Amino acid sequence: MTATTxxxxxxxxxxxxxxxxxxxxxxxDDPRVQLDRxxxxxxxxxPYPPRTEREAEFYTLRDGEMFLNMGPQHPSTHGxxxxxxxxxxxxxxxxxxxxxxxxxxxxKLCENADYHHSIAYLDPLEYVSALFCxxxxxxxxxxxxxxxxxxxAEYIRVLSAxxxxxxxxxxxxxxxxxxLGGLTPILWSFIERDTIxxxxxxxxxxxxxFNYFRIGGVNGDLNHxxxxxxxxxxxxxxxxxxxxxxxxxxxEIFVRRMRGLGRIDSKTALRMTMSGPNLRATGVPFDMRRAxxxxxxxxxxxxxxxxxxxxxxxxYLLRMDEIKQSLRIIDQxxxxxxxxxxxxxxxxxxxxxxxxAYAGIEAPRGQxxxxxxxxxxxxxxxxxxxDPSFLHLESVGLMMPGHxxxxxxxxxxxxxxxxxGVDK
Amino acid sequence: MTVVSRGWNxxxxxxxxxxxxxxxxVVGIAALxxxxxxxxQLAIDTLAANxxxxxxxxxxxxxxxxxxxxxxxIIYMEMKIxxxxxxxxxxxxVGPFGSLLSVVHxxxxxxxEDFTPTGADSVVFTWAPVVVYLASVMTLLVIPFAPGLYGAxxxxxxxxxxxxxxxxxxxxxxxxxxxYNKYSLLGGLRAAAQIVxxxxxxxxxxxxxxxxxxxxxxxxxxxxxxxxxxxxYIFQQPLGALIxxxxxxxxxxxxxxxxxxxxxxxxxxxxxxxxxxxxGFFFFAEYVNVFxxxxxxxxxxxxxxxxxxxxxxxWQVQLSLDPASFNIGxxxxxxxxxxxxxxxxxxxxxxxxxxxxWWQALLIGFVLANLFxxxxxxxxxxxxxxWVAGILWFxxxxxxxxxxxVWMRGTLPRVRIxxxxxxxxxxxxxxxxxxxxxxxxxxxxxxx
Numbered sequence: 102m103t104a105t106t107x108x109x110x111x112x113x114x115x116x117x118x119x120x121x122x123x124x125x126x127x128x129x130d131d132p133r134v135q136l137d138r139x140x141x142x143x144x145x146x147x148p149y150p151p152r153t154e155r156e157a158e159f160y161t162l163r164d165g166e167m168f169l170n171m172g173p174q175h176p177s178t179h180g181x182x183x184x185x186x187x188x189x190x191x192x193x194x195x196x197x198x199x200x201x202x203x204x205x206x207x208x209k210l211c212e213n214a215d216y217h218h219s220i221a222y223l224d225p226l227e228y229v230s231a232l233f234c235x236x237x238x239x240x241x242x243x244x245x246x247x248x249x250x251x252x253x254a255e256y257i258r259v260l261s262a263x264x265x266x267x268x269x270x271x272x273x274x275x276x277x278x279x280x281l282g283g284l285t286p287i288l289w290s291f292i293e294r295d296t297i298x299x300x301x302x303x304x305x306x307x308x309x310x311f312n313y314f315r316i317g318g319v320n321g322d323l324n325h326x327x328x329x330x331x332x333x334x335x336x337x338x339x340x341x342x343x344x345x346x347x348x349x350x351x352x353e354i355f356v357r358r359m360r361g362l363g364r365i366d367s368k369t370a371l372r373m374t375m376s377g378p379n380l381r382a383t384g385v386p387f388d389m390r391r392a393x394x395x396x397x398x399x400x401x402x403x404x405x406x407x408x409x410x411x412x413x414x415x416x417y418l419l420r421m422d423e424i425k426q427s428l429r430i431i432d433q434x435x436x437x438x439x440x441x442x443x444x445x446x447x448x449x450x451x452x453x454x455x456x457x458a459y460a461g462i463e464a465p466r467g468q469x470x471x472x473x474x475x476x477x478x479x480x481x482x483x484x485x486x487x488d489p490s491f492l493h494l495e496s497v498g499l500m501m502p503g504h505x506x507x508x509x510x511x512x513x514x515x516x517x518x519x520x521x522g523v524d525k
Numbered sequence: 526m527t528v529v530s531r532g533w534n535x536x537x538x539x540x541x542x543x544x545x546x547x548x549x550x551v552v553g554i555a556a557l558x559x560x561x562x563x564x565x566q567l568a569i570d571t572l573a574a575n576x577x578x579x580x581x582x583x584x585x586x587x588x589x590x591x592x593x594x595x596x597x598x599i600i601y602m603e604m605k606i607x608x609x610x611x612x613x614x615x616x617x618x619v620g621p622f623g624s625l626l627s628v629v630h631x632x633x634x635x636x637x638e639d640f641t642p643t644g645a646d647s648v649v650f651t652w653a654p655v656v657v658y659l660a661s662v663m664t665l666l667v668i669p670f671a672p673g674l675y676g677a678x679x680x681x682x683x684x685x686x687x688x689x690x691x692x693x694x695x696x697x698x699x700x701x702x703x704x705y706n707k708y709s710l711l712g713g714l715r716a717a718a719q720i721v722x723x724x725x726x727x728x729x730x731x732x733x734x735x736x737x738x739x740x741x742x743x744x745x746x747x748x749x750x751x752x753x754x755x756x757x758y759i760f761q762q763p764l765g766a767l768i769x770x771x772x773x774x775x776x777x778x779x780x781x782x783x784x785x786x787x788x789x790x791x792x793x794x795x796x797x798x799x800x801x802x803x804x805g806f807f808f809f810a811e812y813v814n815v816f817x818x819x820x821x822x823x824x825x826x827x828x829x830x831x832x833x834x835x836x837x838x839x840w841q842v843q844l845s846l847d848p849a850s851f852n853i854g855x856x857x858x859x860x861x862x863x864x865x866x867x868x869x870x871x872x873x874x875x876x877x878x879x880x881x882x883w884w885q886a887l888l889i890g891f892v893l894a895n896l897f898x899x900x901x902x903x904x905x906x907x908x909x910x911x912w913v914a915g916i917l918w919f920x921x922x923x924x925x926x927x928x929x930x931v932w933m934r935g936t937l938p939r940v941r942i943x944x945x946x947x948x949x950x951x952x953x954x955x956x957x958x959x960x961x962x963x964x965x966x967x968x969x970x971x972x973x
Binding site: 167168169170175176177191278279280281282283284285288289292348349352354355357358505506507508509510 | 607610611612613707708711715780781783784787788789790791792934935936937938939940941942943944
C-alpha cells in the first residue's frame with residue numbers, strides 16, 4: 102500500500118526544483134516570484150524592481166520610516182482601495198494608492214453590448230448614486246441619435262436624480278462620522294437614505310441599481326406609491342436632516358478634527374481637475390448644472406453653494422448645503438411637472454449615424470461624463486467614462502503628507518470617493 | 526464473563542453511566558467521611574489560624590468570578606443602549622430582550638480557533654492578554670462594595686489601585702509588539718503614550734481629595750462621606766471629579782479616547798491579530814475596566830455604598846426578625862404562605878373579570894405572589910442587613926456611570942492622538958495642579 106501511493110510532498114518538491122532552473126526566473130514581471138515569499142508575512146513593497154523613478158523613490162525607506170499597508174481589506178477604505186503609507190512615527194510622509202481591485206472593464210463591456218444594454222452596465226459604477234451614472238450615458242446616446250426627450254421625462258429625471266443626490270450626500274455624512282469614530286450618525290443617515298431608496302424603488306423597481314433612465318425618456322411614469330412616499334417624506338425632510346446634522350455640526354471634537362484638515366487651494370484643485378463639491382469648497386463656483394446647462398436645469402431656481410476654506414469641514418458643510426438646494430429643486434419639479442409622454446418614439450434597434458458625442462452632468466461627487474463614438478452599428482464603437490472619484494483620489498497625495506494616520510481616513514472620507522467608479 | 530458482558534450490553538447509555546458512577550460516588554463519599562473525621566478538625570484549625578489568607582483566597586476567587594457576569598452585563602448594556610440611540614432594535618433574539626446574547630458571544634469566542642500568526646513572538650503573544658486581564662481584575666480587590674464587603678482594606682488602597690491598573694499598559698505593549706503587525710504596533714504605542722500621559726492627571730486629580738480625606742484607604746474614604754449626599758466629595762472637589770472622569774475615560778480606552786483600538790484607523794489596534802479566547806480576554810478586560818473605573822469614581826466622589834440620604838436615627842425602621850422565634854410555626858408559614866398568597870392574589874382576577882378562566886387567574890396569582898415575596902425579602906434584607914443596602918446603592922451609582930460611558934460612546938467621535946496628548950499635558954495637568962493648590966490653600970485658610 103505504501104509503495105504505490107506517491108508521497109504527499111513529492112509534487113511540492115518538484116515544483117520548488119523547477120523554479121530554480123527556469124528561463125524566466127528573475128524576470129521583473131514573473132508572477133512566480135511571489136511563491137518564494139514566506140507565508141504570512143506581507144510586505145507592501147512590490148515583488149519586482151521599480152519601474153519608474155517615482156516608484157524607486159517611494160519604495161526606499163529613510164531612517165525611522167516604515168510602510169503601512171492600508172487595505173484592500175480595511176474597515177474604512179470605502180471599498181477595496183489599497184494605500185501604501187510611508188510613515189514616520191504616526192505622521193504620513195508619502196503615500197501610494199494602489200488601484201484596480203474592483204476593475205470590471207465596464208467601458209469594454211459597453212462596447213460589446215448594444216445601446217440599451219450599455220445603460221445597465223453603467224449603474225454599478227457609483228453604486229450609491231446610480232441614477233447619475235445612467236444619466237450621462239443616456240444623454241450621450243441621445244445626442245448620437247438626435248432624439249428629443251419629452252419634457253415630462255426630463256422633469257422626472259431631475260426629480261429622481263435630485264432625490265438620489267440627497268441619498269448619496271446623507272450617506273456621505275454617516276461615513277464621514279464613522280471614519281472619525283462616531284457610531285450613531287451612520288445609522289441616522291441610513292434612515293434618510295432608506296426612505297429615499299424605498300421611494301425610488303417604488304418608482305424604478307430597484308433599491309440600489311435603478312436602471313430607470315432609457316434612451317429617449319424614462320422607464321415608466323410617476324406612480325401613486327412613489328408620490329405618496331415622496332409627500333410623506335417631504336413634509337419632514339428638512340427637520341430630519343437638520344436633526345441629523347446637529348449631532349455633528351455642533352460637536353467640538355468633530356469640528357476640531359475637520360477644520361484645516363486636508364486643505365487644498367482653488368488653483369491646485371483646478372490643476373488636479375477636481376470638480377463638484379470638492380472644487381466648490383475651495384471657492385470655485387463651478388457646477389455643471391449652471392456652467393454647461395443640460396436637461397431642464399436652466400428653468401429651475403436654485404443656488405450653487407460655495408465655501409472658501411477648501412478643508413474637510415468645508416467639504417462636509419458644502420454637501421449639507423447642497424441637500425437643501427436639492428430639496429428646493431424637488432419642490433419646483435413637483436410644482437412645474439408638465440403632462441405628456443415619458444418616452445420618445447424610437448425604433449427598437451438603435452443604429453445611430455457614425456459620430457461622437459460627449460455628455461457631462463453634475464453628479465453628487467462632481468462632473469460625471471460619458472464620451473461615446475458610434476460607427477453606425479448597434480453597439481457603441483468606443484465608450485469612455487469620466488468618473489470624478491478617480492480624479493479626486495489623485496489629489497489625495499497632495500493632501501495627506503504631513504497629517505497623521507488617523508487623518509488619512511478623514512481626508513479620504515471627505516473627498517467621498519466610490520471605488521466602484523474609480524476602478525470602473 | 527459472557528454473562529456480565531451480555532448484561533452490560535443490555536444497559537442503555539445512561540444506565541452504563543450510572544453503573545460506573547454510582548459505585549464511584551459511594552466509594553468517594555465513604556472516603557470523604559473518613560478523611561473529614563480524621564483530619565477535619567486539623568483542617569479547620571489551620572484555616573482558622575490563617576484567616577487573613579483564607580479571606581484573601583476567597584475574595585480573589587469571588588472577584589475573578591464576578592468579572593464574567595459583570596462583563597456580560599455591560600456588553601449587553603452597550604449593545605442595547607447604543608442600539609436604542611442609533612434608532613435600532615438591538616439584540617432581541619436570545620433570551621428575554623436579547624439579554625443572553627453576550628453569553629452567546631462569550632461561548633462563541635471560546636469556540637473560535639486560537640490563532641498565532643507567523644512571525645509572532647508566541648510566548649509574549651500568549652501572555653499579553655493575561656497581563657491585561659489580571660491588571661484590571663486585581664484592582665477590584667480594594668474596592669469596597671458594601672460595609673464589610675471588600676477584598677482587602679489596604680491603607681494604601683488608592684495607590685495600589687493606580688499601580689496595578691497602570692500595569693495594563695505593559696500587557697498592551699506586549700500585545701502590540703509581539704503580534705508582528707504594524708497596526709498592532711501602532712496600537713500598542715498609542716496605548717503606551719495615552720495611558721502613561723493620562724496616569725498623571727488621574728493621580729493628581731485625587732490628591733486634593735486625599736488632603737481632605739487624610740487617608741488612602743478606600744474604605745475610610747467612603748466612611749468619611751457618610752451622611753446626606755451633600756457630604757460626598759464631588760461637591761468639595763468638582764474640578765477634581767471632572768478631571769478624574771476624563772482621565773479615567775482615557776485610562777479605560779473608551780470613546781472619545783479609544784485610540785488604541787480605533788477601528789476606522791488601525792483596524793483593531795493591539796488586538797488585530799488576536800482571536801478566540803485571547804481576544805476574549807482583551808474584550809473582557811475592556812468592559813471590566815469600565816466597571817472598575819465607574820466603581821472607583823463612585824467610591825471616591827459619589828459616596829461609595831452610602832445612601833444619598835441619612836434620616837435621623839429615630840425615623841429609621843428597626844427590624845429585628847429572628848426566624849427561630851417562630852419555632853414550629855415557621856414550617857406552617859413556609860408551607861401555607863405561598864398557597865394563601867396565590868389564592869389571595871388570584872381572587873380579584875377571577876371574581877372581577879368574567880373573561881379570565883380560573884387557571885389563568887391562578888397563574889397570575891402565582892406570579893404576583895412570587896413577586897410579592899421577593900419584594901418582601903428584598904425589603905427585609907435592605908432594612909435588616911447593612912451590606913445589602915450598601916451593595917444596592919453602590920451598584921446603582923456604578924451602573925449610572927457605566928451608562929454614561931456607553932452614552933458617550935454612542936454620541937462622540939474619536940479625538941486625534943495629538944489632540945489627545947495636548948489635552949492631557951496642556952489642560953488636564955495644569956487644571957489638576959490648580960485643583961491641588963486651591964484645595965491645599967483652602968485647608969490652610971479654613972483649617973478644615
